[in-house]
Amino acid sequence: MSKEFIYTEIADGIASQIRNGVLKPGDKLPSVRMMCQEHRVSMNTAKRVFLELESQSLVESKPQSGYFVSRLMSVKLPLPEVSRPSLMANNDEPDELISRVYENMGKKGITFFSIGIPSGDLLPQAKLKKEIIQATRELKDGGTEYEELHGNLKLRRMIAVRSLQWGGNLNENDLVTTNGGMNALSFCLMALGKPGDTIAIESPCYPGILQLANGLGLNVLELPTHPTTGIEIEALRKVIPQINLCLLIPNFNSPLGSCMPDDHKKEIVQLLSEHHIPLIEDDVYGDLYFGSSRPKCCKSFDEDGNVLYCSSISKTLAPGYRVGWIAPGKYKKKIMKLKLLHSTSSISIVNEAVANFLKSGRYEKHLQQMRRALQNNYQNYVQTIADYFPEGTKISRPQGGLSLWIEFDKKIRTTELYDLAIKQNISIAPGRMFTLQDQFENCMRLCIGLPWTEETRLCLQQVGNLAKKL
Amino acid sequence: MSKEFIYTEIADGIASQIRNGVLKPGDKLPSVRMMCQEHRVSMNTAKRVFLELESQSLVESKPQSGYFVSRLMSVKLPLPEVSRPSLMANNDEPDELISRVYENMGKKGITFFSIGIPSGDLLPQAKLKKEIIQATRELKDGGTEYEELHGNLKLRRMIAVRSLQWGGNLNENDLVTTNGGMNALSFCLMALGKPGDTIAIESPCYPGILQLANGLGLNVLELPTHPTTGIEIEALRKVIPQINLCLLIPNFNSPLGSCMPDDHKKEIVQLLSEHHIPLIEDDVYGDLYFGSSRPKCCKSFDEDGNVLYCSSISKTLAPGYRVGWIAPGKYKKKIMKLKLLHSTSSISIVNEAVANFLKSGRYEKHLQQMRRALQNNYQNYVQTIADYFPEGTKISRPQGGLSLWIEFDKKIRTTELYDLAIKQNISIAPGRMFTLQDQFENCMRLCIGLPWTEETRLCLQQVGNLAKKL
Structure with missing residues (x-):
C-alpha cells in the first residue's frame, strides 16, 4: 500500500x-x-x-x-447557493451604493466590516518602518531617481523564489512591478481589452474589478460561481465563443473566499489557452491560506504564457505601500509599455524596503502569525453568526483570505441593513456592491481582517440583531 | 503717464x-x-x-x-521655423526608435543628453533622505495604510498655497494627488477621451504624451507651434470643430522650451471653454523659469473649471518619488473614480516627505539654485553649439525648463546622428521621437539638466563634430 x-x-x-x-x-x-x-x-x-x-x-x-x-x-449553518447571474453582459454599476459605503472610510470610531484589507494591528508596522529607513539610507540616490522599468531587481528575485511555493517557476525577468495590485489588474485590462470586448468573471466579484472593467468599456459577463470551488467550468465553457478575456481570483476569492481545486485550475488554463483567450489571475490572497499548504495558481499550469499572474503585498503586509507585480507571460511587451506610459516607474524606496523584508525571512514568519490570526477570527465570526444572526443565515466556508460571504433570507435587504448599522457606527458591505446586475440584495461581505476583540464581537452581534429586525 | x-x-x-x-x-x-x-x-x-x-x-x-x-x-544662431505638421490625425508611432533610445537608459558611462529629467547632482538628495526618514518615523501607521483618496492633506495645502505664484487660487479640495505627472495626464486622458476622439497637441510634443494618447485610441492632431510662443492660436481655432480634447504644455514646453504669452493662454482658455472642449494643462516645468518671475498658467484664466491642471515634482525635485497632482476643475468626480480604480491610493511616505519639504521653505531655495544652474547651463550649451555645431544650425530659445531644440540642415538625419553618438557613449533624442508623422528628421532635443562639466562640454562638442560629418 x-x-x-x-x-x-x-x-x-x-x-x-x-x-x-x-x-x-x-x-x-x-x-x-x-x-x-x-x-x-x-x-x-x-x-x-x-x-x-x-x-x-x-x-x-x-x-x-x-x-x-x-x-x-x-455550527451547522448552510452554505450559500451557487450564484446564478444573468448570462447577459450587464453594466448596472451600483455607483451610489459604493459611494455611500466608501464615503465613511477612514472615519474614526466606525467598525469597518466593509473593507477588504487587514487591520493595522495585524501588520508588522514597526519592522517595516525600520526597513524603509534602512532602504532610504542605503539607496545611493535616496530613491530620487527612476528605477529600471522592470522594477526593483531584488524584489523581483524574491517574488520569483517565492513562486516555487505555489508551483510556479518564475525568474526575475518574468516579472514587472506595479503600484499595487489594482494597478496590475488595470494594466492587464488596458493591455488586452478594448471597448466592446467581453470579459468573463466570477460572481459575486470584487467591486473594484467590476468598476474597472466597466470603466474601460468592457462588457462584463458574470458567471455562476460555487461558494467553495469557485467559477463553474461548464458555465465558462459555454460562453467561450462570446468572450475575449477572463479574470479570476482562484485563491480565496473576495467576497466568497472560495478556492478553485487544482484540476479546475488546470482545465480552465487549457480551455482558455486553446481558444486564445488571455487569463488574468489575481492572487493577492493566495498566501493567506488556513490549511496546511499554499494552494497552486492557474499560472502553475500555464504552458504558453497565456496567464497574466498578478499579486501584491496589499492584503498581507502594507496596503499603503502600493507594491504589486505582474508575471505577464507572452504579453510582457504590452504591459511594459503601459507601465512606462501610465506610471513611468515604481517608487524605489518602498520596493527596496519590501524586498529587504522578504529577503530577511521576516515575511514568512509574519504570514504564519497572520494566517493563524485570520483563521482564529474566522472561527470566532462563525460562532458569533451562528449564535446571533437570524435563522436561515447561510455563510461561505473561506479556506483562506479576508472575506466571509453571508446570505440572508430573501426578505432581508442588506442595503437597508447598511443604513441601520452605520447609524450604530458599524459598516458592512452590501451584496449589491459585488455585481453589475440585480442580485445579492440579501447578501453581504464581512471582512475578517479586524482584530478579534470584545468590541468586534459586540458589533458583529449587533449586525445580527439589526438583521433580525428587518 | x-x-x-x-x-x-x-x-x-x-x-x-x-x-x-x-x-x-x-x-x-x-x-x-x-x-x-x-x-x-x-x-x-x-x-x-x-x-x-x-x-x-x-x-x-x-x-x-x-x-x-x-x-x-x-550668438546669432537662428530660431527654428514654426512647425508645420500635417493637419490630418496621424498615428505613426516611432516605436522602434524610442525603444532604441530608451534601452540604454540607466547604463553607466553614457552621457544622456536624451533624457528629460534633471541630473541627480541638481537635486537635494541628502535633505530629501532626511525628510523620508522623518516622515516614516512620524506617520502613525508608518505609511502602511491607505491615504484618503484625495491624497495627503498637507501636500495639497502646500500646492494650493504655491498656486498663488502662478495666478491660481486653488484650495486643498481642488486637488487630487497622483503617482507622478504622467499618471496625472493618463487619468485626464482616460477620464475625458474615448477611442476615436481627437486630441489637439503642440508639435513637436513630448513622446510620452503622443504614445499615451495613441495607446488610448485617440486621434492625435499635431498643430503648428512657434518655438518661443507655443501653439498657434489660429491653427487651433480652425480645428475646433474636429477636436474633443486639447493638451498643452504652455510653460517651457518640452522639447521646444516655448512659453505661451499670457494673452494667448487667456484666449485659448476662453476659446476651448466656449466650445466645451476640456483643456489638459501640463505645468511640470513651470517653476523652472529663467526670467525674473513665474509665468502664469492657463488654469489662472479658467472661469468654469474646464482646465485640468497637472503638475509634479519629477522635473524639479525627485523623479523617482512619483509625486504629482491634478486640479481637475469640474471633472473632479471622474478623476477621483479613476484614481480609486487604477491606483487606489498614493504612497503616504513620499507624499508626506515632500509636503514637509515644501512646508520647510527649502523647496523655494532649492528652486532658486536649480533655476540658476539651468540658466547657466543653457548659456554654456548655446555658446558651445555656436562654436562647434555645423553651419546653419538653428536653436530654440527656452525661457525655462530642461530642453533645447536643435534644427539642423535638412541633410543631417538625427537618427543617424544617434547611432554615431551612442557608439561614443553619448545619447541624444532624435526629433522623430516627438511626432507621430514624418517630420523633424533633422531635429533633436538636448536635455540641459546635466551638470556643466568639462566632460559635458566635450560630449556636446563631439555631437557637433559628428553632425558635421553627416
Missing part, C-alpha cells in the same frame, strides 16, 4: 467519525505518537493525517496540547 | 539699443540708483526695468556687480 494511500485512508476514517458525531467538537484526538503506534505508520505519515484534517477545517491544533475536533463542526 | 507705461518704455529703449548693437554683449548697464536719477523714476520702477530685460534674456545680473548685456546676444 502506498504511503499516499495510508495517510488519506486514516484521515478519511477520522473525518467520517467527526462528521457522524462519534467524535464531538472539542474532543481531543490521539497524539502523533499514539497515532504511529495505533496504525503502525511513521511520524511523517501521522503528521500528514493531521495536516489533512486541519486543511479541511475538521480539526484544530492547540500549541502544547495537540489536536482537537474543530469547534466549527458544532 | 501710468507706472506700467513708464517701465516698459524705458525697457524698450534699452532693448532696442542692445538689439541695434549700441550696447554690446558684456557691457555694464547703469545701476538701479543711476537709472532712478536719469529717468526720474522710483527704485521699484527701475528694478522692474531690469527684471523685464532679464525675462527677455537680454541682460543678466552678476551678484554684487549689477546688470550686463547678456553674452547670449553675441
Whole structure:
C-alpha cells in the first residue's frame, strides 16, 4: 500500500467519525505518537493525517496540547447557493451604493466590516518602518531617481523564489512591478481589452474589478460561481465563443473566499489557452491560506504564457505601500509599455524596503502569525453568526483570505441593513456592491481582517440583531 | 503717464539699443540708483526695468556687480521655423526608435543628453533622505495604510498655497494627488477621451504624451507651434470643430522650451471653454523659469473649471518619488473614480516627505539654485553649439525648463546622428521621437539638466563634430 494511500485512508476514517458525531467538537484526538503506534505508520505519515484534517477545517491544533475536533463542526449553518447571474453582459454599476459605503472610510470610531484589507494591528508596522529607513539610507540616490522599468531587481528575485511555493517557476525577468495590485489588474485590462470586448468573471466579484472593467468599456459577463470551488467550468465553457478575456481570483476569492481545486485550475488554463483567450489571475490572497499548504495558481499550469499572474503585498503586509507585480507571460511587451506610459516607474524606496523584508525571512514568519490570526477570527465570526444572526443565515466556508460571504433570507435587504448599522457606527458591505446586475440584495461581505476583540464581537452581534429586525 | 507705461518704455529703449548693437554683449548697464536719477523714476520702477530685460534674456545680473548685456546676444544662431505638421490625425508611432533610445537608459558611462529629467547632482538628495526618514518615523501607521483618496492633506495645502505664484487660487479640495505627472495626464486622458476622439497637441510634443494618447485610441492632431510662443492660436481655432480634447504644455514646453504669452493662454482658455472642449494643462516645468518671475498658467484664466491642471515634482525635485497632482476643475468626480480604480491610493511616505519639504521653505531655495544652474547651463550649451555645431544650425530659445531644440540642415538625419553618438557613449533624442508623422528628421532635443562639466562640454562638442560629418 502506498504511503499516499495510508495517510488519506486514516484521515478519511477520522473525518467520517467527526462528521457522524462519534467524535464531538472539542474532543481531543490521539497524539502523533499514539497515532504511529495505533496504525503502525511513521511520524511523517501521522503528521500528514493531521495536516489533512486541519486543511479541511475538521480539526484544530492547540500549541502544547495537540489536536482537537474543530469547534466549527458544532455550527451547522448552510452554505450559500451557487450564484446564478444573468448570462447577459450587464453594466448596472451600483455607483451610489459604493459611494455611500466608501464615503465613511477612514472615519474614526466606525467598525469597518466593509473593507477588504487587514487591520493595522495585524501588520508588522514597526519592522517595516525600520526597513524603509534602512532602504532610504542605503539607496545611493535616496530613491530620487527612476528605477529600471522592470522594477526593483531584488524584489523581483524574491517574488520569483517565492513562486516555487505555489508551483510556479518564475525568474526575475518574468516579472514587472506595479503600484499595487489594482494597478496590475488595470494594466492587464488596458493591455488586452478594448471597448466592446467581453470579459468573463466570477460572481459575486470584487467591486473594484467590476468598476474597472466597466470603466474601460468592457462588457462584463458574470458567471455562476460555487461558494467553495469557485467559477463553474461548464458555465465558462459555454460562453467561450462570446468572450475575449477572463479574470479570476482562484485563491480565496473576495467576497466568497472560495478556492478553485487544482484540476479546475488546470482545465480552465487549457480551455482558455486553446481558444486564445488571455487569463488574468489575481492572487493577492493566495498566501493567506488556513490549511496546511499554499494552494497552486492557474499560472502553475500555464504552458504558453497565456496567464497574466498578478499579486501584491496589499492584503498581507502594507496596503499603503502600493507594491504589486505582474508575471505577464507572452504579453510582457504590452504591459511594459503601459507601465512606462501610465506610471513611468515604481517608487524605489518602498520596493527596496519590501524586498529587504522578504529577503530577511521576516515575511514568512509574519504570514504564519497572520494566517493563524485570520483563521482564529474566522472561527470566532462563525460562532458569533451562528449564535446571533437570524435563522436561515447561510455563510461561505473561506479556506483562506479576508472575506466571509453571508446570505440572508430573501426578505432581508442588506442595503437597508447598511443604513441601520452605520447609524450604530458599524459598516458592512452590501451584496449589491459585488455585481453589475440585480442580485445579492440579501447578501453581504464581512471582512475578517479586524482584530478579534470584545468590541468586534459586540458589533458583529449587533449586525445580527439589526438583521433580525428587518 | 501710468507706472506700467513708464517701465516698459524705458525697457524698450534699452532693448532696442542692445538689439541695434549700441550696447554690446558684456557691457555694464547703469545701476538701479543711476537709472532712478536719469529717468526720474522710483527704485521699484527701475528694478522692474531690469527684471523685464532679464525675462527677455537680454541682460543678466552678476551678484554684487549689477546688470550686463547678456553674452547670449553675441550668438546669432537662428530660431527654428514654426512647425508645420500635417493637419490630418496621424498615428505613426516611432516605436522602434524610442525603444532604441530608451534601452540604454540607466547604463553607466553614457552621457544622456536624451533624457528629460534633471541630473541627480541638481537635486537635494541628502535633505530629501532626511525628510523620508522623518516622515516614516512620524506617520502613525508608518505609511502602511491607505491615504484618503484625495491624497495627503498637507501636500495639497502646500500646492494650493504655491498656486498663488502662478495666478491660481486653488484650495486643498481642488486637488487630487497622483503617482507622478504622467499618471496625472493618463487619468485626464482616460477620464475625458474615448477611442476615436481627437486630441489637439503642440508639435513637436513630448513622446510620452503622443504614445499615451495613441495607446488610448485617440486621434492625435499635431498643430503648428512657434518655438518661443507655443501653439498657434489660429491653427487651433480652425480645428475646433474636429477636436474633443486639447493638451498643452504652455510653460517651457518640452522639447521646444516655448512659453505661451499670457494673452494667448487667456484666449485659448476662453476659446476651448466656449466650445466645451476640456483643456489638459501640463505645468511640470513651470517653476523652472529663467526670467525674473513665474509665468502664469492657463488654469489662472479658467472661469468654469474646464482646465485640468497637472503638475509634479519629477522635473524639479525627485523623479523617482512619483509625486504629482491634478486640479481637475469640474471633472473632479471622474478623476477621483479613476484614481480609486487604477491606483487606489498614493504612497503616504513620499507624499508626506515632500509636503514637509515644501512646508520647510527649502523647496523655494532649492528652486532658486536649480533655476540658476539651468540658466547657466543653457548659456554654456548655446555658446558651445555656436562654436562647434555645423553651419546653419538653428536653436530654440527656452525661457525655462530642461530642453533645447536643435534644427539642423535638412541633410543631417538625427537618427543617424544617434547611432554615431551612442557608439561614443553619448545619447541624444532624435526629433522623430516627438511626432507621430514624418517630420523633424533633422531635429533633436538636448536635455540641459546635466551638470556643466568639462566632460559635458566635450560630449556636446563631439555631437557637433559628428553632425558635421553627416
